Amino acid sequence: MKALVYLGPNQKSWQDVPNPKIQHSTDVIVKMKATTICGTDLHILKGDVPEVEVGRVLGHEGVGIITEIGSGVTNLAVGDEVILSCVSSCGRCSNCKKGLYSHCLDPEGTPGIGWIFGYMIDGTQAEYVRVPFAENSVYKVPAGMTESEAILLSDILPTGFEIGVQYGHIEPGDVVAVIGSGPVGLSAVMTSRLYGPSKVIAVDLDNARLARAKDFGATDTVNSGDPDWKKKIIALTDGHGVDVAIEAVGIPATFTMATQIVRPGGNVANIGVHGKPVELALNELWISNVNISMGLVSTNTLEMLLKLVAEHKLPVEKFVTHTFSFDQILDAYEIFGHAAEHDTLKVLIH
Numbered sequence: 001m002k003a004l005v006y007l008g009p010n011q012k013s014w015q016d017v018p019n020p021k022i023q024h025s026t027d028v029i030v031k032m033k034a035t036t037i038c039g040t041d042l043h044i045l046k047g048d049v050p051e052v053e054v055g056r057v058l059g060h061e062g063v064g065i066i067t068e069i070g071s072g073v074t075n076l077a078v079g080d081e082v083i084l085s086c087v088s089s090c091g092r093c094s095n096c097k098k099g100l101y102s103h104c105l106d107p108e109g110t111p112g113i114g115w116i117f118g119y120m121i122d123g124t125q126a127e128y129v130r131v132p133f134a135e136n137s138v139y140k141v142p143a144g145m146t147e148s149e150a151i152l153l154s155d156i157l158p159t160g161f162e163i164g165v166q167y168g169h170i171e172p173g174d175v176v177a178v179i180g181s182g183p184v185g186l187s188a189v190m191t192s193r194l195y196g197p198s199k200v201i202a203v204d205l206d207n208a209r210l211a212r213a214k215d216f217g218a219t220d221t222v223n224s225g226d227p228d229w230k231k232k233i234i235a236l237t238d239g240h241g242v243d244v245a246i247e248a249v250g251i252p253a254t255f256t257m258a259t260q261i262v263r264p265g266g267n268v269a270n271i272g273v274h275g276k277p278v279e280l281a282l283n284e285l286w287i288s289n290v291n292i293s294m295g296l297v298s299t300n301t302l303e304m305l306l307k308l309v310a311e312h313k314l315p316v317e318k319f320v321t322h323t324f325s326f327d328q329i330l331d332a333y334e335i336f337g338h339a340a341e342h343d344t345l346k347v348l349i350h
Helices: 037-044 147-153 155-168 183-195 207-215 230-236 253-262 280-288 303-311 324-339
Strands: 002-008 009-015 026-036 061-068 080-085 126-129 138-140 176-177 199-206 222-223 243-248 261-269 291-294 318-323 344-350
Touching: 002 324, 009 324, 026 080, 026 147, 026 344, 061 126, 061 147, 080 147, 138 303, 147 155, 147 303, 147 318, 147 344, 155 183, 155 261, 155 303, 176 253, 183 199, 183 207, 183 243, 199 207, 199 230, 207 222, 222 230, 230 253, 243 253, 253 261, 261 280, 261 303, 318 324, 324 344
Parallel strands: 176 199, 176 243, 199 222, 243 261, 261 291, 318 344
Antiparallel strands: 002 009, 026 061, 026 126, 061 080, 080 138
C-alpha cells in the first residue's frame, strides 16, 4: 500500500509500505476513505517531536471502511464506515473509566498517553491503517454524513470543545475571547455557542481569518496587530475583561495576551501546543482568582458532537477549504504548510 512516511526532519515521502496486519484481538483494519493534516504533523516534520521514529506513517485523523476485525471485536463488522478518533483508548483502565482517554494507561506507546497514531504507531495518512482498541476508538458514520463533516470529528472539533469550551467553563451570558482563528480556534468559536455566551470575540493577526470567524459564530473581531487591541477587547466587556480567554495558537505572546484580558474570577483555557516555556506572571494573577487550564483532547465528547453534526446543528463542512486525492498528498502538505498564502483551513485528502 501507499503511505506518507516520515524520513527525518523536513523529509517525507508518499511511498510503498507493507499493509498493516491484525496484531491484537481488539484491532481492526480500516481502508481509509479520507484523512487530513494537522499542525502536529508539521511539528513532527520539523523534528520537534523526537520520539517519532524514522519510517513512521504520519497522521491521526481519518474516515474509512473496516476490512478486517480481530477475534475480540463484537460490536463492529467488516463494511462499517467509521470515524477514527485521534486518541486510542482501552476503555478499561482507571483513566478511561473517568473519560480521560487521553491518558489511557494501556496504550501501545508511552503509558499514560492515548495519542499514538502517527506518533508511537503508524498513522492514518495511508491507504490502510490498523486501529487498536477499536470498539472504544472508532465511531460509526451516520447515513448521509459527508467525508468533510466526518473528518472534523477525529480531532479538531473535540479539541476546541473539550480543551477550550469545557475547560474554560463557559456559561450563558459570558463574554468569550478566542485568540487564534485557525482550525482549532474556530472549532472553539463554533462550539462555544452551545453554551449561550453573549459575545464571542475572535482575535487574530490575519483579517481574512477574522472575516471567516464571523461565519463560524464570532460576534466581534479584533486584529491583534492593532496597537489598541487590548483596549478594544476590554471595551467589548463591562470594562473588567472577558469571562473566558481561549488561547489557540501555542506561542508565549498569545498565552500572555489571554492572561491580560481575563477578568477577576475568569478562566484562561490553553489549547495551543507550546514548543517552549511561557512566562507566567503569578505575582499579578494570583490576586485575581484566575483559573488556567490546558490539556490533551480525550475525544470523550466525540459521540455527542457526532449527533450535533449529523443533525446539522454544527456546520463543520465550512472547515474544508481544499480537497486532494491520496496521490496528491505532498501537494496537500504544501498548501497546508503555507495556510496564510492559500487561505487554508483544513484539507481533505480522499
